[in-house]
Amino acid sequence: MSERYNPQSIETRWRQHWIDEGTYEVDNDDPRPPFYVLSMYPYPSGPAHMGHVRNYTMGDLLVRYRTMCGDGVLSPIGFDSFGLPAENAAIKTGTHPREHTERNGEALSASLRRIGAVYDWRRMVRSHDPSYIRWTQWIFLKFHEAGLVYRDTAPVNWCPGCQTVLANEQVLGDGTCERSGDLVERRDMEQWFYRITTYAQELLDDLDTVDWPEKVKVMQRHWIGRSEGAEFGLPIPDDDGVARTDVEPLAVYTTRPDTSFGMTFAVISPEHPRVDELTTDDRRAAVDAFRASVAGRSDIERQSTEGELDKRGVATGGRVVNPFTGQAIPVFLADYVLMTYGTGAIMAVPGQDQRDWDFATAHGCEIVRTVRPPDDFDGEAYVGEGPAINSEFLDGMGVAEAKATAISWLEDHGYGSGKVNYRLRDWLLSRQRFWGCPIPIVYCDACGEQPLPVDQLPVEAPDDVEFVPTGQSPLTYHEGFLSATCPSCDGPARRETDTMDTFVDSSWYFLRFTDPTNDEAPFSVEAAERWLPVDQYIGGVEHAILHLMYARFFTKALSDLGVAPKGLREPFKRLFTQGMIRLGGSKMSKSKGNLVSPEAILEDQGADALRLAHLQVKPPQEDVDWEDFGIDGCAKFLQRVWRLAVPGSDLTNGARDGDPTEADAEIDRATHRLVARITNEYDRWSYNTAVAGFMEFTNTLYRYVQTDEEIHADTLAAAIDALLLVMAPAAPHLCAELWQQRNGGHVHVEAWPEADPEKLVDDTVTMVVQVNGKVRDRVDVASDIDEDAAVAAALACEKVAVALAGAEPRKVIARPPKLVNIVV
């Protein structure tokens, strides 16, 4: 017997071969049709864990498959190399984040190569490289110039213990800091924003143009949260309850203007700027106490549905006029009214809104129904369809008509107008951190906030900083970094010390990959035109909202600014989100400490067995339990393939020339069916069944070589070569080695095989014969049998006669050649 398959001896050689030969390097003038496959660039956290293996195996399979299909596949890799973990490590160990990050990046690169993933390594892009920082800052300035960047105060999570701002993820469920355990406060600070809301409508509309999982689209639509309604003013009354004209009315937003006659009170947010003005002297102490208690509560606490409603709101003593009824109604403060949505003030209609109903009940407010509920309705607030009641000129109208009429009335009387609102907020991009892209702004006492000229880019953070656990960015202590010159007046200025959210870096890296060394622009329009949109984007569903929304925003804005092609409105044509890996029932992650390292498996069974196990275990989009993996089974299967395909194998050395038999014809047809099947399964990401297909076919070939008298070399060679071709994207090393030993050359640059449609159908097929929908018999018939013959064959079955027991068929359904159903 020839030597057994030994993954170690061949995998190293082939990995090197792909790099040395530049098999997966592709230039921008490559004559082949362009195809862009992109796996989300990883945060460099050190050697790969199983989640990486799963992710990058899927992407690699596609890169190799499309390459064999004849495309010039752009397969780049890079690192999302800014971010908090490196900075925290720096504080702990004193090592500069760059050193830590680059070392981890090298380790991850090595891991990716080790599993056989192939990239055009020449196109490596890392967020922290000065050549990338430069263009991230350039884009910031471009957006700044276009009015897509602004500065404003915003509430942030402030940890009094760490004396710093925390990201939402660093605030635990109970509202405390994950590091110090202190109760996190809300604090207003000056922050930078990207005006993503400008694109809210387009971000919503264009979801219809991309081929993404419906789940992700639904999440994005919800996040954008478009609603239609009306915004109008509630006038402030004088002591007699008559609307004053000399005071600005209180603006409210509602999606139910049709219910306005039922507005019996108004509620404003505790942060609303007009609280003081609306509060009467006798209520001031209570209102101030309420606001103080709200400020001390965390967002989580504040947004929980629990808690007594009478304690969650307080009367201001002030009143406003319902313009529809002319009645003066009380104004309350409640913590559930958010300053960040609509106008920060609402009209309350308890009859049609359950939360308003509860609040009205708790605070003794009047309840007036303005939509007639059905007779059998026994709930409280009624939110359904029905005729308007108690609403004067709206009475009798349905909800839609009443809405439109109410809006017209508001417009005619100058109170307000129809309004579309979005839940989407502008993107707060500044972070009080060191290890991120510096914001290219200086502050001049004379000229104020000044964007830097582009020829001063990149603004780089200095290396000679000390990482001490003060909770402040080291930049704020570094005089050399802080002092700058004002670009307007040449006077002294102070640099911005905030850095950008790392989501900024990941919002355009896929564009940089198309033209990674360009030093005239972030990328050329031509390069982007050639490769974008990405044909297949692959990543975790955890990025369903933020990253994907931000990247879409960047693409649209860059396109409008002429940086990206005019017609490029979406960055990612198709998106695939693969499932995560669980161990012991919970998500495999560094923080949970339940990572499984692929090292031992790679050393033992090899990369191809591990890849195959990842592909086989479950449909790619589903979450998978590590306990369900069958590495040994896959390794055993690869041994079987090896034994079948390796030249000189005891299994196949009995093959000789000769006239093809029926067994040969059957193997030939099976071979063509395999090719057709795997092509289809790769195209629709059904990798688990593709692996089943390899195994099934291999079993068929084993049967052929072991049970037939005569085995023919031609038949066998064609079958095995086809198997190696279709398996090559999944098990690249083994297939490359066997192909070379058998045929010479390189399987991965071979053309993808095509199935002959004529060979996909057998001459005879098994037809199912049913009586009353139950299978009673199976008969072999010609595959081109006509309906009459099929029925005749069915009626001739003995078991059918038994089942019919003499009864006359009432009806016969024939679907030749698959099935005949006899109904009595």
Add this chain to the structure above:
RNA sequence: GCGGACGUGGCGGAACUGGCAGACGCACCGGCUUUAGGAGCCGGCGCCGAGAGGCGUGGGGGUUCGAAUCCCCCCGUCCGCACCA
């Protein structure tokens, strides 16, 4: 609460368009092979039944000649959003 996905053997799953339920793998059982290995090869393996046969895709109803697949109700699991006026 709202939205989404899903529920098939001992286990992971297959059945793409309504047409043979359980492909393929794991586990288990049996056999072969001078064979002791992390072997290899062949076979069996939904449940009940001696058999013929019957039952069977979370439960109940419906559409259909025919339903794992389509529709309605219920139960359960997972994920996302969570006072958005």
